[in-house]
Amino acid sequence: MDVSRPERLSASEAARAVASGALSAEQLVEACLARIREVEPSVQAWQYLDEQHALAQARARDSDRAEGRPTGPLHGVPVGIKDIIDTTDMPTEDGTVLHAGRRPVRDAAVVAQLRAAGAVILGKTVTTECATYAPGKTRNPHDPARTPGGSSSGSAAAVAAGMVPLAIGTQSNASIVRPASFCGVHGFKPTHGLISRHGILKLSRSLDSVGVFARSLDDIALLTEQLTGFDENDPDTQPRARLPLQATLSAEPPLTPRVALVKSPIWERADASTREAFEELADVLGVQCEEYPLPDNVAQAWDWHRTIMEAEMAMNLDAEYEKGRERLSESLRGQLARGREISALDYQRALARVPRLIEAFDELFAHFDAIVTPATRGTAPPLESTGDPAFGTLWTLTGMPALSLPLMHGPDGLPLGVQLVGRRHDDARLLRTARWLQAQVAASA
């Protein structure tokens, strides 16, 4: 491990270097800040960043170690936090002028967990407006004329640009897998309810999920493992035993994994080059990969998702609509206006479809370890939009764990993610299958 360029270390490497004393937290954070000074003018990933405050946290972690106080698994490691996630020591503005200058009085549950794990809360990363579609200022680190994707735009871009090894995002449609695909990093949305959403801007209880960005699977497992657990303040978390993500990831699969290529009803929306790339991937995997057709009625899932998301957003952003709709973007105002027109009957009907939709995947998961499917139509489009979320919708609606792996490139040379989707609560196996998939692709290159 080369600690001369700390900002290039993975989080796992950095944590080990800080724990062993080979590197101080201050050196690590200072290296990340130097990288930020270098690339932030073009990428613009940060909504709020106070260098002195970040360094003060790092020095406090160094003195923990020096004075023999307890240290955590992320001791001294900097993490970027999407700016819809509450922090007591930094503003949280939710990507809207309506919340400008907002200073939360409590940390979100995930922020408290990160602090307990010893992490340095480096700063707040740019979100789209209220974590929906209107873009923020962030640009794709691979091409400043392209979108980083959204809504977790700054988190994905900051990790991709080497500014920070880890970042937290959220997803209610495709807000983690899409920016991960466009920015060429690992993005993981665990099973719905695995990570508490307490203290995070609420859009849709049924859909909102917390997830993570990193530059390796090890880092994904390390970070996610610090965040899972029951929280009585989030009614969708459950008192379950902690998932052994790191242990499972580092073990060999007991049987060679088998994956299902799921084209899904929106396959034709993918670019021709994306479709070809997935056919080639299936060829590379050979007998371990089989195309799996979904039942026809799955095509309605995109409508059910929109009904649930817009109805719940109308409720959760009711005050913003009532008091400040003229300062919202046209797209968000339109979503909220549509949401207010949805009947309680249609809303409940859509909700009632979800358990049956989940059951429809039981047979697939009896035969396959995971689903392989595109994360996005193709590579990042121009800056005006954050890209089409449709390839994330089905897996968010069903609450299945979904991971975007930076395994492909488009004809334009930009990154393109492979989405791997697992059975609900089978997050550990999903990560292990991802490691196997990465190895297969690497071996074929």
Place this chain on the structure above:
Amino acid sequence: MDVSRPERLSASEAARAVASGALSAEQLVEACLARIREVEPSVQAWQYLDEQHALAQARARDSDRAEGRPTGPLHGVPVGIKDIIDTTDMPTEDGTVLHAGRRPVRDAAVVAQLRAAGAVILGKTVTTECATYAPGKTRNPHDPARTPGGSSSGSAAAVAAGMVPLAIGTQSNASIVRPASFCGVHGFKPTHGLISRHGILKLSRSLDSVGVFARSLDDIALLTEQLTGFDENDPDTQPRARLPLQATLSAEPPLTPRVALVKSPIWERADASTREAFEELADVLGVQCEEYPLPDNVAQAWDWHRTIMEAEMAMNLDAEYEKGRERLSESLRGQLARGREISALDYQRALARVPRLIEAFDELFAHFDAIVTPATRGTAPPLESTGDPAFGTLWTLTGMPALSLPLMHGPDGLPLGVQLVGRRHDDARLLRTARWLQAQVAASA
């Protein structure tokens, strides 16, 4: 204990007599059937009752005992089941011609629990139409020109008339406490989610609760304790330790209980004689009872309840409305039509009020063991309606445990219940406080 009139025994006495061999289950059930033959023509509590099938169950329980097979806490004790609760061996018709002849393929969770406890499923008791407002055929055992109350009409009347010591009912507004008050029996609606609703006609997930009728607090505790527990098929049950209802009920309160007289915003809807009776009760309890004013905004709770109930009924009875609305009563058709017009926004707004409403009672329960409040306006009105549910609404909306105790009579000599309401999940203390209250009233008589 006099086993010469087994139908007059409490369930606890009957269970002990069967366990000791002083009485056979067959004798007990035959005595209940004889009482039914006598009074059913005027009361009409039963929707379905097959004497031979009931006796066959009783003989099977007797041979369990004779042959040394395991016996349960309700071994040989007959129980009446509201006819919206599924039974594999009897029809379940939900009080509507639309479900006439319906034969479930599975027992409801509570029925399975009763069978596991050794109970004899005596028969199905009359419900109002779909457990809502349109009356069934049942009459009040104390006056056949009066309603028994609803929607658990047959369950309350059967217990009151001495046909069966125990019966199961459900409540989404006041469907247990109202008939218990009118029929002069103990009726208990435990904390929302304490008893699984799997296999029971669903009206409103947020409000539907299962409860019990009996002629004593001991019997209420004995029966309820067989029914509680986590069921993965009911998303509102929780994996919690079982409540020690019987043990707590038989213990002395560590401190003399204090109860809050809550007049609630609908106090003026109670009959003048009811209001006087509660003022007298407060006098009898002296310093152990204090009037407690609720915050003003509680008055909106009745609107929130109606919004939630009608919106969720519209969803759950969607097929009935779509395919057979002309065969529904005008009142139910009206409820469903209104429910279909409710917006998802108003529905979610009403749901979001409930946690704050529950918190508004925290201070009360910091100072008092329970709330004392009317169960009904007054005694049973004439047969045309099942009476005003308003005195049950607030406690159903908040999911608090509520108990109607047969402690009063109206000026017409008919029974009138005292409703005792406890903190959520504090069901055991509520029963213990009820025993204390009964003793106070008895001592003052």
